[in-house]
Amino acid sequence: MDLHNLIEIKAIVINPKAKLVENILELEKLEQVPTRNGYGEGLVEVGKKNPNVVVLCADLTESTRSEAFRKEFPERFVEMGVAEQNMASVASGMNAMGKIPYISSYAMFSPGRNWEQLRTTVCYNERHVIVGGAHAGVSVGPDGATHQAIEDIAITRVIANMTVVVPCDQHEARKATIVVADLEGPVYLRFAREKTPVFTTFDTPFEVGKAEILFETKGKPDVAIIACGPLVHNAILAAAELEKNGIKVRVINNHTVKPMDEKTIVQAAYDAGAFVTVEEHQINGGMGSAVAEVITRNFPVPIEFIGVQNRFGESGSPNELIKHFGMAPEHIVKAAKKAIRRK
Amino acid sequence: MTHLHDDKIKELEEKAAQIRKDTIESVINAKSGHIAGPLDMADIFTLMYFHVLKHDPKNPDWPERDRLVLSNGHICPVQYATLAHAGYFPVSELKTLRQLGTRLQGHPHRTALPGLETTSGPLGSGLSQSVGMAIAARMDGLHSYIFCLMSDGEHQAGQTWEAVMLAGREKLWNLVAIMDRNNIQIDGMTEDILPLEPIREKYEAFNWHVIEANGHDFGEMHSAIEQAKVIHEKPTMIIAHTIAGQGVEFMERKFPWHSKAFKPEEAKQALHELRTLGGKIKSEHE
Ligand SMILES: Cc1ncc(C[n+]2csc(CCOP(=O)(O)OP(=O)(O)O)c2C)c(N)n1
Ligand SMILES: [Mg+2]
Numbered sequence: 001m002d003l004h005n006l007i008e009i010k011a012i013v014i015n016p017k018a019k020l021v022e023n024i025l026e027l028e029k030l031e032q033v034p035t036r037n038g039y040g041e042g043l044v045e046v047g048k049k050n051p052n053v054v055v056l057c058a059d060l061t062e063s064t065r066s067e068a069f070r071k072e073f074p075e076r077f078v079e080m081g082v083a084e085q086n087m088a089s090v091a092s093g094m095n096a097m098g099k100i101p102y103i104s105s106y107a108m109f110s111p112g113r114n115w116e117q118l119r120t121t122v123c124y125n126e127r128h129v130i131v132g133g134a135h136a137g138v139s140v141g142p143d144g145a146t147h148q149a150i151e152d153i154a155i156t157r158v159i160a161n162m163t164v165v166v167p168c169d170q171h172e173a174r175k176a177t178i179v180v181a182d183l184e185g186p187v188y189l190r191f192a193r194e195k196t197p198v199f200t201t202f203d204t205p206f207e208v209g210k211a212e213i214l215f216e217t218k219g220k221p222d223v224a225i226i227a228c229g230p231l232v233h234n235a236i237l238a239a240a241e242l243e244k245n246g247i248k249v250r251v252i253n254n255h256t257v258k259p260m261d262e263k264t265i266v267q268a269a270y271d272a273g274a275f276v277t278v279e280e281h282q283i284n285g286g287m288g289s290a291v292a293e294v295i296t297r298n299f300p301v302p303i304e305f306i307g308v309q310n311r312f313g314e315s316g317s318p319n320e321l322i323k324h325f326g327m328a329p330e331h332i333v334k335a336a337k338k339a340i341r342r343k
Numbered sequence: 344m345t346h347l348h349d350d351k352i353k354e355l356e357e358k359a360a361q362i363r364k365d366t367i368e369s370v371i372n373a374k375s376g377h378i379a380g381p382l383d384m385a386d387i388f389t390l391m392y393f394h395v396l397k398h399d400p401k402n403p404d405w406p407e408r409d410r411l412v413l414s415n416g417h418i419c420p421v422q423y424a425t426l427a428h429a430g431y432f433p434v435s436e437l438k439t440l441r442q443l444g445t446r447l448q449g450h451p452h453r454t455a456l457p458g459l460e461t462t463s464g465p466l467g468s469g470l471s472q473s474v475g476m477a478i479a480a481r482m483d484g485l486h487s488y489i490f491c492l493m494s495d496g497e498h499q500a501g502q503t504w505e506a507v508m509l510a511g512r513e514k515l516w517n518l519v520a521i522m523d524r525n526n527i528q529i530d531g532m533t534e535d536i537l538p539l540e541p542i543r544e545k546y547e548a549f550n551w552h553v554i555e556a557n558g559h560d561f562g563e564m565h566s567a568i569e570q571a572k573v574i575h576e577k578p579t580m581i582i583a584h585t586i587a588g589q590g591v592e593f594m595e596r597k598f599p600w601h602s603k604a605f606k607p608e609e610a611k612q613a614l615h616e617l618r619t620l621g622g623k624i625k626s627e628h629e
Contacts, residue, residue: 081509083502083509085502086471086474088471089472089475090506090509091475092472093412093473093475093476093477094475094476094479096410096461096476097475097479098479099479101475116465117465117471120462120464121462121472124462125454125461125462
């Protein structure tokens with residue numbers, strides 16, 4: 001992309017209230033950090049703030065970034081071994097005694113393997129337990145499909161009362177990890193393994209249940225791109241590209257899949273009249289499906305869904321896989337044009 | 344070690360007889376529900392709520408109480424009857440078991456009814472929760488015991504062994520598990536379906552203290568619990584040998600009575616047997 005052109009676009013379209021980084025459209029200039037690092041930083045901070053916070057981990061302490069908490073608060077850390085089902089219910093029992101447990105593993109195993117334990121002993125039992133699922137999405141990369149959770153949003157959001165948050169970068173992951181300690185009930189936080197662009201800042205607003213407009217064209221948008229997780233950055237790159245083609249776009253960071261910010265989503269449907277949803281997840285049952293559930297009841301508009309299309313992941317490098325599964329900026333651009341045509 | 348006096352034992356036996364009768368009546372009234380397990384655990388529930396547990400029915404959230412976690416939630420009719428007799432809610436409410444709007448859900452739901460420590464039904468997760476409670480209690484220096492009542496059948500679930508392993512590592516002296524060793528499950532006898540034996544040795548290998556007792560002998564069960572409480576470097580498993588369906592002869596030791604709808608004749612017969620056992624109990628189903 002032509003740099004001069006980009007800066008001009010940025011001046012017009014990046015929402016200043018979102019307090020995003022300066023060079024948001026210049027991928028090479030952005031710092032790259034995995035969202036799971038934000039989880040690790042958040043755990044230590046929330047541990048300092050709240051003595052009831054405990055962390056449980058199922059033999060993945062380093063890679064879920066729970067290590068820093070273990071070092072800081074060894075007496076509040078419980079190593080579970082490879083036993084994710086036990087971990088979910090032990091956390092339920094600890095919350096019964098007033099602790100606020102964060103349970104760390106890969107999303108494939110928690111909430112994957114321990115789904116029923118989460119449903120019965122945590123969610124239905126009304127326990128405040130926070131599930132930190134790392135290594136979600138195909139961008140897990142070389143480990144392949146067995147370790148790439150692409151169903152986790154669907155299986156958590158379907159459980160009554162569960163809050164589901166998908167942070168877009170390290171900062172948002174840190175903030176989400178800290179604030180959910182003050183919520184009630186069960187929470188799922190979804191993190192990625194791979195380094196991804198850090199494009200929000202310390203000052204970017206974050207509130208569970210409040211979607212943020214990051215990119216907004218002057219005038220009425222032709223399409224709204226609703227994204228969550230690190231792919232929000234791809235959505236912004238796609239929006240810049242569309243903008244160059246004279247297509248007006250609103251990009252929404254829909255980090256809280258549940259409870260969804262219905263007001264912001266329905267307003268976008270009303271304003272734009274066409275949607276593209278973007279997530280590193282099966283399109284069946286994911287964030288896009290949740291958006292569809294909201295707008296079909298309120299203000300139906302055509303939607304194109306970017307995500308994994310009823311397949312399993314596979315080995316490869318993260319960037320290759322994002323392209324291979326059709327979630328790169330060019331795919332989003334194409335989907336946006338199609339959504340507009342379908343108006 | 345304190346022993347139970349004969350008077351106390353007699354009192355508990357009478358209470359248990361009443362609880363058995365109310366348990367069966369509630370299941371008959373509900374037209375569905377589990378039977379064998381609730382009957383064979385009536386003595387242990389009575390002992391727990393009328394002698395062992397530090398608890399206060401008028402203040403169910405008292406932080407210093409002992410916790411009784413029912414892992415095999417399907418036997419809840421006996422827990423409901425016991426909680427009612429202990430004063431957590433009116434005995435008359437037992438009639439609402441399994442009906443729309445009831446606090447007495449088909450499987451126990453913690454937030455629906457005072458006195459329940461957890462929601463259960465799916466087997467194999469109660470011990471994990473108890474382990475979590477015991478670890479948290481120890482972190483806070485809280486001197487409460489965590490009692491986990493479990494079935495034998497749920498020892499076929501992998502999660503049970505995850506919890507057993509963790510409790511052993513953590514040396515949870517404040518955790519006492521009690522297994523209803525009635526030898527039955529839905530499809531048959533445990534040793535035919537998926538054998539548990541040698542179960543005592545399994546627990547010992549996981550670094551638990553193990554006691555075996557007659558689950559229908561108040562004195563024996565009481566001594567076992569007293570012993571468990573003074574074991575300070577290990578969690579304790581009390582294998583309570585029970586007779587499935589205890590108290591109603593035609594059900595005893597018969598796995599089809601795990602859960603089964605009563606025919607009117609069977610209901611009459613069961614209540615008659617339970618009535619004559621206690622002597623002075625009246626039944627509205629007569
Ligand atoms: C995880 C799970 N699988 C299956 C069931 C269905 N179920 C209810 S009770 C039971 C087993 C019965 O064996 P046991 O627990 O020993 O009960 P008992 O008949 O002795 O009361 C089963 C398989 C369940 N409740 N939970
Ligand atoms: Mg049994």
